[in-house]
Amino acid sequence: MTDLAAQGAARVDWIRSRMALLAAARDELSVTRPFAGRRIGMSLHVEPKTAVLVETLAAGGAELIGTGNHGSTQDDVVAYLNTLPGIEIVGRRDDDLDQHHANLAHVLDSGFDMVLDNGADLVAGLVARGTAATVLGGTEETTSGGLRLRDDGELAGRVPFPVIVINDSMLKAIGENRHAVGQSVVESLMRITNLMVPGRRFVVFGYGWCGRGVAQYLRALGGRVAVVEVDELKAFEAALDGYRVGSIDDFAEWGDVFITATGHPGVLPVEQIERMHDGAVLANCGHFPWEIDVAGLRAAATGSREIIDSVERIDLPSGRHVVLIADGRMFNLAGREPKGNSIESMDLGFLLQTLSLERVATRAAELPAGAQPVPDDIERTIARRFVAALSSAE
Incomplete structure (x- = not known):
């Protein structure tokens, strides 16, 4: 061997x-x-x-x-x-x-x-x-x-x-998606970026079982969490669970960290990324690397460089920059020191x-x-x- x-x-x-x-x-x-x-x-x-x-x-x-x-x-x-x-x-x-x-x-x-x-x-x-x-x-x-x-x-x-x-x-849905993915995503974000969760503003895309778990574990650690959800009943549930609920139009300028968990392509388009404040963090935990418009972001960028493994700074024409985790792939498995x-x-x-x-x-x-x-x-x-x-x- x-x-x-x-x-x-x-x-x-x-x-x-x-x-x-x-x-x-x-x-x-x-x-x-x-x-x-x-x-x-x-x-x-x-x-x-x-x-x-x-x-x-x-x-x-x-x-x-x-x-x-x-x-x-x-x-x-x-x-x-x-x-x-x-x-x-x-x-x-x-x-x-x-x-x-x-x-x-x-x-x-x-x-x-x-x-x-x-x-x-x-x-x-x-x-x-x-x-x-x-x-x-x-x-x-x-x-x-x-x-x-x-x-x-x-x-x-x-x-x-x-x-x-x-x-x-x-x-x-309950055991793996809500609790395990929720725990894994928050743990991986902390490990990869070393950012503090308490008090930070998080925007979670999707309130399916994975999105529920991510929002739950972020809030349990003191994060301020908003949810973007297009399904009316899931949005209703998220609101009654105590989260801010709206569209990306509502939260693009508010959030510090944006995490996609929908399974659908293109839920975070480049025109919304360009509205984010300097240093906003973009991360995806869906299976395919298509939820964040990474190709559009790279096409619009004026430059980029890897800061550390799995953490990339992408400069925007506005003079601001965003931080992309694990190239938009499922970062709790594709990022640094993957544990899943x-x-x-x-x-x-x-x-x-x-x-x-x-x-x-x-x-x-x-x-x-x-x-x-x-x-x-x-x-x-x-x-x-x-x-x-x-x-x-x-």
Whole structure:
């Protein structure tokens, strides 16, 4: 084992020791082996918690070919996973977007019959190539991917196999999105920038589960928080939760730090960025780096320079400047010293992935084609296990 792989193995050892739900599932799957003879294609953030998920699927008999998401891959974890039999992971943390697309193409070229997707990139590739009929089914992790698969998304009605959208789960919404993302985003902002939260003015875009969590944890640390939300009912909820609520027109000149958490492109346009005060901070925690108009910002800029890793100063024609975190990517995973969501929350979330993939592997014929929520019995099984695990620790 190389030094890099050994470093990754040591980090995964610690994470694995705190993921009791996946440990129990790994023991069960090693007996039932629902993935025997199956090859899973994966596009997912590759970090130590993901490695434990991969180990769990492998214990159930799966082979796996995968790549990370752009900017968040942790090289030591990739090196460790590639020492495991039947596992191939491609990609590096410093890959540019073109190389990331080449990594996705490599996974698609290699062939698989189940998919573990994040942002629907692999599903989109299957549809574009006309090879989706070769796949039994799979899962999608994110709101962003779910939007692509449903309603007005470009993949709606075009996917011939079942895709269980993990982000539809109330367990994930509460445990991972609200509490884990909320904690992770605020912790990462503090770690990357070393800025003080109390008294600072924050504008959070979106009051879905992730936006709720970000706003909650900022306020818990003394931040002054406003919410931008276009959905009337979510805006109503945010107002009753005690936040200032309005449009970006209302808050562009008020905020100190702007955090996007919507899953939608272009929610923070360059014309609003140009109204912000000198030194305003821009950060995105949505899956795709499209919520902040980074391309428009760079086109309008008079200059830019990296201040420290993951922190870039961008000068504006007005003479003011803004600070962009992690190039507009999901900064709690793509920024400096990435930690991502808490171990326990990902134990919960990845058990949802595991049991949903097991359902596809064993009962795909009973599931409709296209995007669908996590089956209710799986949600309730995991809820019981999680509460039992918390109770046993008291």
